[in-house]
Amino acid sequence: MELTRDLMLDQESRMLVRSVAEFREQVIDGSAREMDEFPSSGVIEKAWKSAASLGLVSALLGEGSGGQGMDIYSFCLALTEVARGCAGFAALLLVHNLALWALEAASQEADEALTGGEARVTMAWPVKEAGGTARAEFVPGLTGAAACVLPLAGGGLCRVAPGCEGVTIEGIEAPMGLRASRPASLVVESAGGAVVGDLNGKRDELEGCLLLGIAALSLGLARHAFEGAREYARERYQAGDYIINHQQIRLMLAGMVVGIEAGDASLRQAATAGGCALHLPASRAAKVLACDRAVSATLDGIQVHGGYGYMRDYGMEVLLRDAKYCQSYPRSPQEEMLDLVKPAD
């Protein structure tokens, strides 16, 4: 059974998905378990270099700035494919690309080290500002990043480097999910002093891209859960039959299909609505939907595997942990939803 999204891909997108799938199979799948572990064993850095050679670390950056000039929908297709192997690594790619995109939007030149894969940059979102101090609770990719950009509420873009005065990074010890992204918390004193430019009215677009990127990660997790569970259900024999022949199991698998189909459709709609200028409400809706469906798909992915699903070796439980983080990053789904319907003045 092919999912509708895969049937609808044009030639170019099909090739993109295929090449990222090859990268995933060769580089990510075998080391996803290690990427999820602490302390780091170097697999993430190795994979980063491979991703760079494929152009994935500068995907969103304009061609004029040394990037691939990929549109957000294509980038989401790539992210989904990477997230099928490791969502944490896909999150690294997402925040790095968005940081480069933000620097470009603020008319900043990106260093070659960042576009070429020698170094990583990340983006803090949402940034809480109080009395000149900026704070972000959960910044994927911050541990080991060469720099971090902070889009401020007023449109200014702040850029800081770890180790600089007034910049504090608090490592998050083994978070439950998106561990491969090596997240940390960030506090920047006198953030105003580190502003390097202005997002020039593109803040909403940046937020929309972040939300769609997380939706793409979630859909990758849901796909992995679905494929893994379907395969297992065809092999596992219980109660006198292969478990895929029990209606309850088929309903769980079907629920995953419904979620993925709906998630894919709303992601596509939001990413392609109005050409380049992203429709932020649609991105919010797509993000909330995809993440919710991914949590439910990954829960059922474990359940179909029974006790085996709970064991780390089977690679199912990590999907749930990652999906749960996607659901509440950058904000809780309720906060996203409350922004969809504004209160009366």
Add this chain to the structure above:
Amino acid sequence: MPEGDPLLKDVRKRVLGDFPALQEIRRRRPLYVEKLVKTVRDCAEYNQRYAAPAALELDWRMEQDHDYFAWDLVKAGLQYRFLSLAIPGMVEGVGGLTVMFALAMEEMCSTCAGIANIFGAHALGISPLLVSGALAQWETVLREVARKEKEGEPVLMAAAITEPSAGTDAEEPHFLAKARLSMNASKVPGGYVLNGRKCFISNGSVATYTMVACALDRERPLETWTSFLVHRDMEGFSVPRVEEKMGQRACPAAELLFEDCFVPDENVLGFEGDGMQPGTLLILAASRAPVAAIGTGIARGAYEWFLRWARRGKGGRAPIDEQRVQMALADMKTRVSLARWAYFNAALSFDATLGKVLSGVPMKAIGLLPRSVRTSEGMQRVYLSRAAKRGVEGIVAAYITSEEVTKALANSSLAKAVGGDTAMYVSSMALEMMGADQGEERVWVEKFFRDAKLTQIYEGTNQLNRLTVFMSDVDDSLRVELKPFIGRGPGKGAK
């Protein structure tokens, strides 16, 4: 415990508030209710003193080194007699039944389900000895557990039902009949030889005694399913692997390997062929309510930490000031209460069966015999005789009916599904609402979330538990079959 113990007072107030039915029971049986309150109080103290300070660090440590086992935390539980809560008073145990154990599980799991499950899996290991009325093992094994506990030495137990190719199948008679099993026992002079593997066995790597249920004839698994008591020093028994789990890490889940493992005749619990009907079904009727309480405790723990987060002020405004958070808290509290009442009801309905047997005249009479007589070799031989085993079955059949135990099985199965789903729902909702906020509260809620998922899987998946409710309470295709006293032939599973 000092007079006017403030913790006891707090716990009494809380327990009577959380379980309104206990207020009525208290009027009739004040000592019983006080014993329950005292048990919960001990669990609360254990949580404060030992479990809470250790839980997060231990969880992390066991992610790095899953072979580690926190014996110190087990030893800390001995003073409260956690290892003999379920052991009958006549063999020096506390003599608590399912209600007591379930209440203890909820309380412990509100702090750490991994640590609690060490005691939970231990009680699961005891339950086959109780439900089979294996008086010989009561006097030897259960007395040893209770006595050594008083001496400060933990003796742990486990129950091994699941096989690599049979999880759901090993917990339901219709499915067992069709199972493709990998393990079996063969009759040899003086005993049996066990070959094969069991998997995911909680406490399997640390237990001194493990109840192992398996088929004598893999072509007729249901008819020949038999329970054996295996000592960890028996030749041919080994633990090749301890699993790396998503949560509840403090309690190890192990694979057990049996290679020509000889088990003597006297270690058969009940009769050959009794392993599923009524063996496993009685165990599940007894154990699913406490497992439902595990889910309830996890949900409560997640709720309590979420509440702390909600009250934490941020720039003068706390999340609890928001209506969405208030609604979520109300929803969580409601579900925890419903799950609690479901497991309490189920536990009560099981105790109304087994409790009647244990407090019945014949058992009381055995308990009145001098200990020297009960523990003598001669008496051991009597207990192990076919006539005595049949006598115990007769006592059971005289005091309870198949209908009552089947209803208890249905109640505990529905409670188990509710408890597991509640654990997942509440911990999941808490995380969702917290967004990407970091901090101590989040770390705890994440642990509850990871711990919660297991409660939908073990003790039969929630799907199986629902099927059990359907079969036993909707279409009557599943009955717990108690053996009639008269007319029972030789072990029907024997070849």
